[in-house]
């Protein structure tokens with residue numbers, strides 16, 4: 001089985017190194033090949049998603065991805081910016097279904113900024129559509145406004161759009177995921193304002209007819225953001241568009257104690273996938289050896305479960321992470337008085353040692 005390892009920028013190489021060590025410690029024969037991506041791809045070959053990196057990703061059975069981006073690239077023209085690499089991988093590989101499970105480990109109840117009783121026992125799943133919406137819509141750009149009160153003035157514009165097929169397929173993924181859990185699905189939209197999301201709501205409602213055993217409700221995204229911090233345990237599975245899912249999943253990350261705890265799986269229709277933490281390249285802490293590698297390690301566990309058909313190995317990693325947290329080891333982002341502060345490498349070491 002071949003795994004493409006794409007560490008990327010910032011903390012990416014630090015956290016991916018730990019996930020790779022955990023994978024290597026499982027005793028399986030994984031073939032791993034590393035390639036530059038993001039700013040590292042740009043430095044290596046003048047493009048954030050070099051052809052060879054894309055080919056490696058296509059050929060591999062699964063992809064382990066760190067993060068891309070650094071402020072120093074923010075003035076490059078958009079096609080050359082590091083973020084285009086992850087957007088390009090998602091689009092090229094048709095990774096339309098993004099699973100972001102937000103689970104609060106009991107030991108981290110005090111690490112969340114929310115009261116323990118609000119978050120204890122939290123186990124929700126955000127399913128984010130990943131290859132459509134305003135992140136990919138055309139036309140886009142900066143132009144002279146063709147009409148309206150600011151006619152002739154420069155304006156920035158993007159296009160929000162969703163094709164019926166895109167909504168149907170993510171809705172099926174979400175109903176099927178909900179069916180395996182508590183059979184409750186919340187579709188998050190902005191149908192009160194946006195045509196795209198009225199259409200989204202209508203199609204999700206139609207698809208629901210095929211899943212009468214799943215209870216569906218609809219919620220506007222502004223309310224959903226509020227409910228996520230007010231009473232997050234009322235949710236079970238949330239399905240939403242690309243941009244709303246991006247924003248809501250960062251908010252949900254804080255329910256788990258830190259964004260450094262939120263893994264993700266991005267899947268195509270055949271469960272080929274890219275696995276990455278939900279956070280970015282964290283340039284503010286890059287190179288300091290203090291980043292939390294657990295979201296990436298847990299993403300590797302998702303890879304074993306979803307793409308590599310090794311659920312027992314995924315369970316070993318999940319159990320090792322739990323035991324390390326139970327031992328009181330904490331990176332800075334989840335540190336509390338009375339626990340033991342460790343760096344990225346020591347956290348990786350501890351997970352490797354805890355594998356059994």
Ligand SMILES: NC(=O)C1=CN([C@@H]2O[C@H](COP(=O)(O)OP(=O)(O)OC[C@H]3O[C@@H](n4cnc5c(N)ncnc54)[C@H](O)[C@@H]3O)[C@@H](O)[C@H]2O)C=CC1
Nearest residue numbers: 067068069070086260279280281282283284285291292333
């Ligand atoms: N999939 C990807 O590659 C993504 C890339 N980005 C890019 O990352 C760069 C930084 O973006 P930001 O908005 O700052 O978001 P970010 O997620 O990188 O960081 C936000 C905050 O969370 C902290 N943080 C993130 N991951 C952490 C970890 N594992 N352990 C401890 N603390 C952690 C950071 O130190 C920072 O204070 C930008 O260039 C952005 O475009 C952002 C999101 C996803």
Ligand SMILES: CC(C)CC(=O)C(=O)O
Nearest residue numbers: 083086087135246278279
């Ligand atoms: C480049 C961004 C769209 C990445 C991001 O924020 C995410 O996937 O969460």
Ligand SMILES: [Mg+2]
Nearest residue numbers: 246247250278
């Ligand atoms: Mg994001």
